[in-house]
Amino acid sequence: MKEPIIHSLFPTPVFFSSLERKLTPLEIKFLNKKEKDTYNNEGNITSNDNYVLNEKPFLNLKNELDLKVKEYFDKIICPSNKIKPYITQSWLNYTKRNQYHHKHQHPNSLVSGVFYINADEKLDKIKFFKEHTYSTISLSTKNYNLFNSTSWWFTVKTGDIVLFPSSLTHMVETKEGDNVRTSLAFNVFVEGKVGNNKDLTELIL
Numbered sequence: 001m002k003e004p005i006i007h008s009l010f011p012t013p014v015f016f017s018s019l020e021r022k023l024t025p026l027e028i029k030f031l032n033k034k035e036k037d038t039y040n041n042e043g044n045i046t047s048n049d050n051y052v053l054n055e056k057p058f059l060n061l062k063n064e065l066d067l068k069v070k071e072y073f074d075k076i077i078c079p080s081n082k083i084k085p086y087i088t089q090s091w092l093n094y095t096k097r098n099q100y101h102h103k104h105q106h107p108n109s110l111v112s113g114v115f116y117i118n119a120d121e122k123l124d125k126i127k128f129f130k131e132h133t134y135s136t137i138s139l140s141t142k143n144y145n146l147f148n149s150t151s152w153w154f155t156v157k158t159g160d161i162v163l164f165p166s167s168l169t170h171m172v173e174t175k176e177g178d179n180v181r182t183s184l185a186f187n188v189f190v191e192g193k194v195g196n197n198k199d200l201t202e203l204i205l
Contacts, residue, residue, distance in 0.1 A: 006147070008146065008147075011146075012128075012164070012165065012168060013072075013076045013164065013165070014128065014154070014162065014163075014164045014168075015068075015071075015072050015075075015076065015162065015163040015164065016154070016160065016161070016162055017068050017071070017160075017161045017163075018159045018160055018161055019061075019064060019115065019159050019161060020159075023061075023117070024060075026057050027057055027058065027060075027061060029057070030055065030057035030058065031092070031117065031182075034047050034049060034052060034092055035047075035092075035094065037049065038092075038094065041093070041101075041102075042101075042102040043095075043099055043100040043101050043102050043172075044093055044094060044095040044096070044099045044100065044101050044172070044175075045093070045094040045095070045096075045099075046091055046092065046093055046094075047091050047092035047093075049091065049092075050089045050090070050091045051089060051090060051091075052090050052091060052092055052184065053065065053087055053090035053184075053186060054090070061115075062087065062090075065087065065113065065115060065161065065186065066086075066087065068113070068161050068163065069085050069086075069087065069111065069113065069163065069188050070085060072085075072111060072163045073085050073111075081192060081193050081194060081195075082192050082193070083190040083191065083192035083193070083194065083205075084190060084191050084192055085110075085111070085188050085189070085190050086188065086189065086190070086191060087186050087187070087188055088108075088109065088186075088187045088188065088189050089186065089187050090184060090185065090186035090187075091184070091185055091186075092117075092182065092183070092184055092185075093181075093182070093183045093184075093185055094180055094181070094182055095172055095175045095180070095181040095182075095183075096175060096180050096181075097175055097176065097177065097178060098174060098175060099174070099175050100171070100172055100173055100174045100175060101171055101172035102171060103129065103169055103170070103171040104169070104170070104171065105166060105167055105168065105169050105170075106166035106167075106187050107166070108187075108189075109166035109187035109188060109189060110165070110166055110188055110189055110190060111163055111164070111165060111166055111187075111188040112163070112164060112165075112166040112168075112185065112186070112187050112188065113161065113162060113163045113164075113185070113186050113187075113188065114126065114156075114160075114161070114162045114183050114184070114185050114186075115160075115161050115183065115184040115185075115186075116156050116157065116158055116159065116160045116161075116162075116181075116182075116183050117158065117182040117183060117184060118158055118179060118180060118181060118182040119156045119157050119158050119160065119179075119181055119182075119183070120157070120158075120177055120179050120181075121155050121156070121157035122155075122177075123175075123176050123177040123179070124155065124156050124157070124172075124175075124177075124179075124181050125153045125154060125155045125156060125172075125173070126153060126154055126156055126162060126170060126171075126172065127151060127152070127153040127170060127171050127172070127173060128151065128152050128153070128154075128164070128168055128169065128170045129150065129151045129168075129169040129170065129171075130149070130150045130151065131167070131168070131169065153173075163188075166187060166188075189205075190205060191205050192204075192205060193205075
């Protein structure tokens, strides 16, 4: 009997890449300085500086993340207009044992990203949620897959870079282990012309 074909229609992209180098002593010194200037977020700790990638010690890191963002746009969005994606805000998150990062999205942003400075692949993960999960009939599931799940998680490790649509709900569940999960989160918008003049959808950013 011929097996049926199942297509994944309109999938949500979650882009994984990595920084293929270790942080420099200058970058580590800068991180240590920023760790002392934080506030208590909902569930974990966040840097007071919300533009950390604009700081001089992170200039090279920002350039490398810019290239990852461009790759995301080139491979996934494939824009026809000459638009340029750019990183807007960027900040550091610190999550210790028994802490968490609340469920949220990133408004006023098109794409969001996370660079993992310290993460244990055996313990740390990022969890995503399906946007529309309400159903009048809820069927029990014995084997979860990408089609029947309302949430999905990926393990993460030091050096990983993850990019995804900013509207995609995500969170970090209660942290296990003694390592301080340290991540650099950022948002991305675009400049240039969006839409089409004749279609009355033109927007110049």
